[in-house]
Amino acid sequence: MHREPSTPHIRREDPPAILPGEFDALFHGEARTGGFSRVARIVDPALPPEAEPFSFLCTDLLHHIAAELALKEGEVLADLGCGRGGPGLWLARAAHADLVGVDFSPVAVAQARQRAATYAMKGTAHFVVNGLTTTGLPRASVSAAVSIDALQYADDRAAAAQEARRILRPSGRLVVTGWHPLSPGDPRLPERHRHSDWPAVLCAAGFTAVECHARPAWSDTYESIYRVALQLGDPGPDTALAGLQSEARRRLPTAHLLRRVAVTAVSG
Numbered sequence: 496m497h498r499e500p501s502t503p504h505i506r507r508e509d510p511p512a513i514l515p516g517e518f519d520a521l522f523h524g525e526a527r528t529g530g531f532s533r534v535a536r537i538v539d540p541a542l543p544p545e546a547e548p549f550s551f552l553c554t555d556l557l558h559h560i561a562a563e564l565a566l567k568e569g570e571v572l573a574d575l576g577c578g579r580g581g582p583g584l585w586l587a588r589a590a591h592a593d594l595v596g597v598d599f600s601p602v603a604v605a606q607a608r609q610r611a612a613t614y615a616m617k618g619t620a621h622f623v624v625n626g627l628t629t630t631g632l633p634r635a636s637v638s639a640a641v642s643i644d645a646l647q648y649a650d651d652r653a654a655a656a657q658e659a660r661r662i663l664r665p666s667g668r669l670v671v672t673g674w675h676p677l678s679p680g681d682p683r684l685p686e687r688h689r690h691s692d693w694p695a696v697l698c699a700a701g702f703t704a705v706e707c708h709a710r711p712a713w714s715d716t717y718e719s720i721y722r723v724a725l726q727l728g729d730p731g732p733d734t735a736l737a738g739l740q741s742e743a744r745r746r747l748p749t750a751h752l753l754r755r756v757a758v759t760a761v762s763g
């Protein structure tokens with residue numbers, strides 16, 4: 496595991512906004528054909544099936560997040576950009592904590608609500624349709640927050656970090672996963688990741704004890720998901736797999752220029 500010092504400056508470059516409808520279509524497609532989950536299971540068979548991420552989560556990263564959140568029984572976890580809910584539900588259930596998930600995709604939130612029933616967490620897990628910069632959650636209402644491969648989509652990353660700090664109780668912990676460029680500003684990288692510096696964003700929002708973790712296994716999973724998707728060949732009617740393959744063709748050539756990171760921070 497590498498730990499990086501946080502950088503004192505913040506580079507604001509928010510790439511073009513992505514619309515909820517684009518994610519709605521992805522979640523609809525995945526619900527129909529399950530192509531992404533199929534690939535994720537091949538890449539990491541140890542990942543708990545009920546976690547069913549729609550992200551580049553792997554077992555090691557899931558356990559790292561759980562350890563960093565250090566949730567206690569009865570606490571409330573917020574999952575920011577929760578998608579269809581699996582990872583947040585897994586983390587909350589493992590700690591006997593409550594969960595509130597926020598996502599701007601109504602389709603994802605509907606799927607997350609259904610999933611809560613399969614976790615027997617119907618009364619203790621709630622999901623709301625809202626944005627990363629405007630969660631609608633009350634100030635200081637959650638004990639911990641997690642955002643798995645979602646914060647990079649915020650149209651204003653600084654505002655999303657401030658919103659996370661606003662909803663956290665004092666000393667509440669936040670874990671954000673994403674990607675850092677090996678060489679900041681590398682023009683070969685997608686705009687969304689080219690200047691990413693999550694410790695800087697979180698420090699600027701007033702978080703303290705910011706630590707950046709990176710393990711080769713996390714980056715390997717990212718690349719393996721794309722490789723396996725392509726190896727599966729003709730997707731046939733699996734539109735979710737076809738979409739993943741198209742993303743893989745665009746992203747795999749520069750994936751080695753990124754490093755998968757998980758950043759932990761404390762609300763001061």
Ligand SMILES: C[S@@+](CC[C@H](N)C(=O)[O-])C[C@H]1O[C@@H](n2cnc3c(N)ncnc32)[C@H](O)[C@@H]1O
Nearest residue numbers: 518548549550576577578599626627643645648
């Ligand atoms: C890659 S998915 C990750 C989902 C989930 N965290 C997981 O690990 O399965 C990114 C999620 O962020 C959500 N998202 C993107 N931009 C958002 C925004 N501005 N506000 C709220 N949710 C957003 C998407 O709808 C999607 O569910």
